[in-house]
Amino acid sequence: MSHDTDTDKQRLLRVLDAYGADPARWPPQDRQRLSPLLAAPDPEVTAHLAEARTVDSLFKEQEQQAHAPSHLMGAVLNDADRLYGARDKGFLFLLRPFVGVGSGLAFALMIGILVGILSPNLTVPDDEPLLNDLAWSDSLQEWELGNGSS
Template structure:
């Protein structure tokens, strides 16, 4: 698709500013129109491309220096410490968990004792409490078959 009719000197300059002097970097649907502009108005188009080439060269030569170790250290020291709040929350939850485990053990022990107590009381009422346990009769004399 060509945009021959839409290419104006202003549009050509805007595209050169955006994409640089190398027409291969321009959008593919604009390249044919740019070539036509170069053929119809070569002086103006080459002047625009020369300015774009100067900017391309400046941008190509620009280098950003690596950060110094002092800057890296300041950034790392000022960063929030991860997990400080989380470690406090873990400590709180672990204490709550230990209390819950202790409470569960106490409730289980109380339940076991409450279930065993009626059986103990029933055996004592028979008068043979010294020979019986919660699990049944115990042969103390060794005379049981």
């Protein structure tokens, strides 16, 4: 075995142990030079390759990985917004806390006006003089007399 071939073999074993059996994961400078050696009938290479494949298969099973919770995403984006988000919006960002309250009040006002317009029967009719007379008369009898009843 020449010195170069032996060096390459030692490097291949190290690469298999560190990066696994898939040449796509190897450092680019090793990929082309060492890939052909995988096919060589060398028992040491075969043993390292088999072991590397076993460990690689464990990582493949791990594909369903944890994701960051959505509230963390919200907090992270909030931080960015707090630092820079308001900068482009000029003085309008000062009004931001009042937007919710203001729109609520405006909505309530519109509802009030609408109810007032659409519900005329809710207002007290002014053609009820008798009720006022009853309220202001000194007694029921006086009221009855005033109304001409006996």
